[in-house]
Each structure stands twice: as structure tokens, then as C-alpha cells.
Amino acid sequence: MLKLFLSSAVKMFFYMLMRPMWLLLLVSVSLMSLVYVNGTITNLPVAIVDQDHTTTSRSLIRSLNTSSKIDVLTYENSLQAYDDINSRKLFAVFTIPRDFEKRLLNGEDVTIPAYGDASSRLANGLIQVDIRGIYQQILTEYNTRVMRNSGFSDPQINIILSPIKGQTMPLYNAGISFAAITFPGLLVMLLQHTFLIASTRTNLTLHSLPQGKPPKIVIFGSLCGLIPIWLFLSLVLFGLWPWVLGYRQLASIPAILVMTFPLLLGVLGLSKLLTECLHRTEMIYLTLAFLTTPVFYLSGTIWPLDAMPLWVQTVSRMLPSTWATNMIAGVNQMGLGLSDNLFNIFMILFLGAIYGSLGFFIAALREGKIRGYIRKIKKFMHSNNQKIDNKPSIS
Amino acid sequence: MENQRLILDFWHRFKDAFNDEIPDIFKRFTFHWLMWILPLIIFVIISSIFYRGVLFDLPVGYVDQDKSILSREIVRDLNAGAHANLFNYDNQLESAERDLEKAKIYAILYIPPNFEADVLAGRQPTPMLYYNALYYSAGLYSIMDYSGLIASLNTQYRTTMATSIGLPVPKLAQVNFNYDGLFNASGNSMYFQQFSAVVHLLQLFVVTTTIYILSKLPKRTRPNYPFVLGKLAPYTIWYTMLLMFEIAMLVLFSDARVSGSPFAMMFVVFFYVIAAQSIGILLYTFTKNVLDAYTYIGVLVGLALTYSGVVVPELSMPWIARFISSLEPLTYALNKLFDLFLRHSSYLSVLKTCAILMIYPIIITVLVRKRLVKRLHSQ
Numbered sequence: 036m037l038k039l040f041l042s043s044a045v046k047m048f049f050y051m052l053m054r055p056m057w058l059l060l061l062v063s064v065s066l067m068s069l070v071y072v073n074g075t076i077t078n079l080p081v082a083i084v085d086q087d088h089t090t091t092s093r094s095l096i097r098s099l100n101t102s103s104k105i106d107v108l109t110y111e112n113s114l115q116a117y118d119d120i121n122s123r124k125l126f127a128v129f130t131i132p133r134d135f136e137k138r139l140l141n142g143e144d145v146t147i148p149a150y151g152d153a154s155s156r157l158a159n160g161l162i163q164v165d166i167r168g169i170y171q172q173i174l175t176e177y178n179t180r181v182m183r184n185s186g187f188s189d190p191q192i193n194i195i196l197s198p199i200k201g202q203t204m205p206l207y208n209a210g211i212s213f214a215a216i217t218f219p220g221l222l223v224m225l226l227q228h229t230f231l232i233a234s235t236r237t238n239l240t241l242h243s244l245p246q247g248k249p250p251k252i253v254i255f256g257s258l259c260g261l262i263p264i265w266l267f268l269s270l271v272l273f274g275l276w277p278w279v280l281g282y283r284q285l286a287s288i289p290a291i292l293v294m295t296f297p298l299l300l301g302v303l304g305l306s307k308l309l310t311e312c313l314h315r316t317e318m319i320y321l322t323l324a325f326l327t328t329p330v331f332y333l334s335g336t337i338w339p340l341d342a343m344p345l346w347v348q349t350v351s352r353m354l355p356s357t358w359a360t361n362m363i364a365g366v367n368q369m370g371l372g373l374s375d376n377l378f379n380i381f382m383i384l385f386l387g388a389i390y391g392s393l394g395f396f397i398a399a400l401r402e403g404k405i406r407g408y409i410r411k412i413k414k415f416m417h418s419n420n421q422k423i424d425n426k427p428s429i430s
Numbered sequence: 431m432e433n434q435r436l437i438l439d440f441w442h443r444f445k446d447a448f449n450d451e452i453p454d455i456f457k458r459f460t461f462h463w464l465m466w467i468l469p470l471i472i473f474v475i476i477s478s479i480f481y482r483g484v485l486f487d488l489p490v491g492y493v494d495q496d497k498s499i500l501s502r503e504i505v506r507d508l509n510a511g512a513h514a515n516l517f518n519y520d521n522q523l524e525s526a527e528r529d530l531e532k533a534k535i536y537a538i539l540y541i542p543p544n545f546e547a548d549v550l551a552g553r554q555p556t557p558m559l560y561y562n563a564l565y566y567s568a569g570l571y572s573i574m575d576y577s578g579l580i581a582s583l584n585t586q587y588r589t590t591m592a593t594s595i596g597l598p599v600p601k602l603a604q605v606n607f608n609y610d611g612l613f614n615a616s617g618n619s620m621y622f623q624q625f626s627a628v629v630h631l632l633q634l635f636v637v638t639t640t641i642y643i644l645s646k647l648p649k650r651t652r653p654n655y656p657f658v659l660g661k662l663a664p665y666t667i668w669y670t671m672l673l674m675f676e677i678a679m680l681v682l683f684s685d686a687r688v689s690g691s692p693f694a695m696m697f698v699v700f701f702y703v704i705a706a707q708s709i710g711i712l713l714y715t716f717t718k719n720v721l722d723a724y725t726y727i728g729v730l731v732g733l734a735l736t737y738s739g740v741v742v743p744e745l746s747m748p749w750i751a752r753f754i755s756s757l758e759p760l761t762y763a764l765n766k767l768f769d770l771f772l773r774h775s776s777y778l779s780v781l782k783t784c785a786i787l788m789i790y791p792i793i794i795t796v797l798v799r800k801r802l803v804k805r806l807h808s809q
Contacts, residue, residue, distance in 0.1 A: 056725060059725065059726075059728075059729055062729065063728070063729045063732055063733070066733055066736075066754070067732070067733060067736045069748065069750055069751045070742050070747055070748075070751045071742065072748045072751070073742075073746065073747075073748060076742070076743065077746060078746070079746050120612065121773045121774055123744075123745075123765070126743065126745055139603050139605065141601075142601030143604065144604045144606065145603075145604065145605045146606045146607075146608050147605060147606070147607050147608065148608050149608065149609045149610070150609075150611070150612045151609065151610075151611055152611070152613055153612060154613050155622075155742075156620070156622060156623065157566070157741065158742070158743045158746065159611055160566075160570055163609045166607075166609060167577070167609065170605075174603060174605055177603050178603055181600055181601075181603070182599075182600060182602075184600075185597070185598075186597060187595075187597060193554070194552040194591055194595075195588055195592050195595070195599065196584070196588070197584055198549050198554060198583075198584055198587040198588065198590075199549055199555065199556075199557065199580055199583055199584055199587070200554050200556045201556070201576065201577065201579075201580030202557075202558050202559070203558075203559045203560075203561060203573050203576060204558055204559070204560045204561070205561060205563035205569070206530070206560050206561065206563060206564075207563060207564040208564040208566070211563055211566070213741065215564055216564065216566040217741060219564065316721065317642075317720070317721070317724075320638070320724035320725070320727075321460065321463065321638060321642065321724075322463075322468070324638060324724065324727060324728055325468055325472060325631065325634055325635065327732065328472075328627055328630065328631060328735070329472055329476055329479075332476060332480075332627070333475075335533075335565075336565060337566070337567060337623075338479060338480060338567055338568075338620065339485070339488070339533075339536070339565065339568040341488075342482050342485055342568075343478065343479050343482075344478050344481060346478070347478045347479055361532075361533060364533075364564060365532060365533070368564050369530075369564065371528075371531045371532065375531075
């Protein structure tokens, strides 16, 4: 039995090595990563329409130019600037109003309107935070000058302008790398998706061999032969890739393997269910290929689960990838220990067991075994009843 | 004369194949599955995921080591803001940190001991708001109200501090920085994500259906290019209408603004579907079997969304990524559809996009013209 298991596992392993379609995953991830080479946004063209042309307005432009995220272009005409933002040549437009310096000196209210292109949510959010910080700094510098002229010393000015030094501190993705936001969920989804396709395809192929269905131990062995390949892929995706793209990677190689193994077992359970439901290899591609994007959105990395309706949360929690994303991002990027993730591991294995059992149940139902069991139970009950009826009664 | 005869012959073959296909469209369950059941299921799931649009009341932990009037005011006011819902961790910073790592909360407000006393003594204490920048949306929204709150408290305490120093505060600059988003159709920050996902997924469905139809062409027929086009044409119309329907639903549910013409939009969608079908033909023609063709769809179409400019703006991509982006039909279709929704887009620019999208079928026709028929025969 063990020999049969091992020989089919080894056979499948070498078959996969000889036909490395799974390398497509790495090709795909490599190509996807090109877009994140810069890490975060850099040098986005931003227009400044200077309607004031004073020392203060020029100093404001110089300060904005210090941000690495934007590349300041000075425009004379706001219509031209809005025309360019409309035709995607610019990302944002700032307008320094006429009499800006004069009103500033008189202590009057001045508003600097700025409009960014909201069609790119991440970039718009980052620019907004960056520019707001620069603006705060300029304002402080200006107010410092005013107060110095009124006889305040530098330490006094510092205290009066900001009695409370409120600070925000980004954790786990300090440079706000786009790749770090997208990749933890995306890579888990890709790993789950490719393994699900490979295992379901293997299952279906073995179930429809011309010489008949092989013994269960051969099927199980062949499926286990896939696992080392995907464990290797997990090392590349969760170990090597963060390093290549320059975001946090804290988990050791054994920890990555310990996290991926239950995920693969869970997905094996799901693949058993899908094998029984889909029944044709073609249907795998006509069904699973479309689910990658929704599964990624459901993982909770780019939009929190609490903000989804209950039924969507339920669907999300029924996917092994949701628990795996939480676990792998927690350990790999946020420094959690494996012991903190026992519940995640339990849930992945539990889901795998449920899906696997459902798959076996459907298979048994299809093969008529369930009917056989029911008949046997009925027969057993019937014979028991007869025995009771045949017992001589006292009356 | 010869050309006219060729065109007429092309037209007749195309028409016959088209008329032949129409009654068969919904005869098999797979067609129902690919043409409306699965697209609509996925549409409902994606729309439901982002149905709230903006994130409110995100869980934020706080550790108040001062428990003064001022520290309580900060906690109360931050909690009263729209984005954060504060939870007390007493003095257990470690436990709060653990929950932050487990993504049970998205930020921690830490108020140090002697906070109020330090403020009044002019020692400028720092209340820290740590946030999870890995779960970016939730992290960023949870700290949204904080800077405004601190700025208003600083203004409030400015006079008190000046009085203690013994000098009157001069008139300070009153500059408001007003940053707003342009081209935001609905006030929903995830609207574009949904919109692009719907347009992207349609491409996936079109490519898959095209390969499926080509693989199921009856063996008794003698395949030729007009015949193939005639077989695919009903699906071009169907998927154009399906995407228009999905966009209309999205606009309706998101209460989004539409400034362009829906007819121009339909033109763009029509040519987008044709471009996607030609990609399906290309994949089918240059792969040995249909399963390989399906396998490559994932790689090809998966890249389209990454490079479409929704995640990283095109203006900020490295040149190689910009080049790949310029090869994808999704990039042109998405940009033009966004433009038609929200920007001022001329009919000339719509025609230009349609012309660009037509380049795909033309080039692919040249590439597959001999091989496709061979491939169909070898099936």
C-alpha cells in the first residue's frame, strides 16, 4: 500500500517536473511585478497655477517641489491645466489664488484649491497625505516668521504653534509600497487557484483513465506528488518575492512551509468537491478561471471583511484563501508567530475536511453506494424488528 | 469585378454562419453559464463586496495612560468622527498591538502618561496614532479624522499657552488647503475598482467563450474565416449588451454621474468585445489543444488589469510597464469608458479609440489567416 502511494507520488512529481506548466505562475507574477518596480508613486505630473506671482507663492511652489511623489509643472492658465488633467497628462492641479500673499499678510482667510484625479484611488490618497504634510510645514514656517516679528523666541513659537505634537505612524508597510498592499492577498489567491486547477485536473484525469479508475491510494499518492511543487512555489512567492519587490518579509523558510502545507491540504479537499461537481476537465477552466478576481477582492486585504454584507462575509470565510491570507500576511509582514495562527490553520483544515467529505458523499451518491448503505440499514432495522416481533410474549 | 465577387462571397458565408448560429446560442447549458449566469453571479458578488463605498466606523484601539479631561476629549472626539470606532484597551498596549497584527483593529491611539500636564507645561507631548499600512484602505480611513482633531485642539490651546508666556498671539495665517478628487462619479472610493473589474471580467468571458465556440465547431463543416466570424458575431452583440447592462446597473446602484453619451459608450464596448474575441482566436490558433488555450487566458488577461492603470497610474509606471500597458485593449477601453463617464470626451476621440481597438482584429487576422483553418481541421 505504502509502496503504491510512494510510487504514484514520485511519478506525479517527476511528471510535473517534465511538464512545467506551473512555471507559468512565476512568469505571470514576474510580469505583474514590473508595474510595482518603483515601489510607490513617483514624479506624478502636478500642475500649479500661480495667479499671484509673489515671493510667498514661489516659495510655496519650491516647497511642493521637494516631494518625490510629484513633479511640479507651473501653468499660467488654469483652463490649460484643467484641459491637461482631462486628457490624462496631469494628475492634479493646484491653484494659488490672486492676492495670496497680500491676504496672508493681512491675516485673512485664504483657500488653496487642489484637485486630484480620483480615478486612481491609491495614488490620489497618497498624494493627498503627502501634500497636506508639506502644506502644514509651509504654514508653520510662515507663522513662525510672523510670531518672531512679534517678539516671540523660537522655543516659545514652537510651543504656541503646536502645544500637542500629534503624529501618525504607518506600520508594517512603512514606505507605503503598492506591491505590499496588493501582493499578500494576490499571491495567496494565485497559489490557491493554480493548485486547485492542477489538483482538480489530476483528479478528473485519473477518474477517466481508459483502463478504468485506479485505486484510491494511487489517486491520493498522485495528488500528494503535486504538493512539493507548490511548496517550492510558496517559498518563491512568500520568501523571494517580497525581497525582490522590497517590502517586509519576516517569516523563516520553515514557517512559510508550515503555513502553506495546511493551505494545500485544504485546497485538496475543495478540489475533491469540485471534481465531483464539475466532472469534465473543460468545466474547470470554464468556471474557476473567472473566480480569481472576486476571490482576491474577497480576501479582505484591499477592502475589510467587516465592511462587506453578511452573506459576502460568509462566502469569504468559506474560502481557504481568506484564512491563509490573514495568516500569511500576519506572520510574513506583521511579525505574528505561528502559534497566534492556530485558529487560521484549524479553519483551513476544517474547511478542507468539510469540502473533502462533501466530495466523497457526492461520489458515493453518484455511484449508488449511499442507496446501498440505506438499503442495508433498512434491512438491518427490518430484521431487528422481526426478531422483536418473534419473541414470545407473556400474554 | 473579382473583388466585388469576393466581398459578396465573404458576406454570404458570414450571413449563413450567423443565421445558423442564432438558434443554437442558448441550446446548451454551458452557453447559459458563460453568457449570463456566471457573469451576473460575479457582478453581484463584486458589487456587494464594495457596496458601502466609503469605510466608516473602523475599529481603532486606544490606550489612554493619562485619563485626564484632555485625553478623554481626544478619545471622545475621534470616536465621534465618521471613520473610527474606538475600543478601550486600558493599559494593555501589547494586547492592542496583537489585535493590530491580527487585523482585528486597524489603528492604535496611544496617549502617554501626564499628557494634559505636559501640554499645559509647554512640553509638547505626542499622542501617537499607529495604523496598519499593509491593509491600506482600512488603515488610511481609520486615521482620517485625526489630523483635523489635533489641529483644532492646537488652535484651542494656543491662546492659553500665549497667556502663560505673557505675550498676545499675533494674527496668524488662515490658509485652508482644500484637496478634492476630480472625476469621482459617485463619492464611492471603490467605484472605479468595481467598474474596471466588471470591464476586465467581460474580456475574460469573451476570450473564453470564443475559444469554447471554436473548439465546438461541428467537424462536418468546412471551416473558413468568414464562417468563423459569422459564428462569433452573435456573441459580439450579446456581450456588448451584457456589458452595457452591467455598467447601467453599476451606475444605478452607485448613483453615479454620467456626463458622456451612452451610444458612444456602446460603440467603444462593441469594438472592445471584437478585440477580445480576436485575442481568443489568436490563443486558440497558436495552441495545440483547447486546454492549453484556456491556461494561457489566465496569464494574458490577468496582466490586463494590473497594467490598466487602476492600481498604479500609468503616469507613474516604469517605461517597460507603460509599453505593456499600451499593448492591452483593456487599457484603451477602460480609459475611454472612464472618459465618457466623467470627462469631456469628443466623438473624434471615441472614433480614435474604436480605431485602435480595431487594430487587434486586423493584426490577428493577418497572423492567423492560414493557421486557423488548419487548426480547425486538426481538431
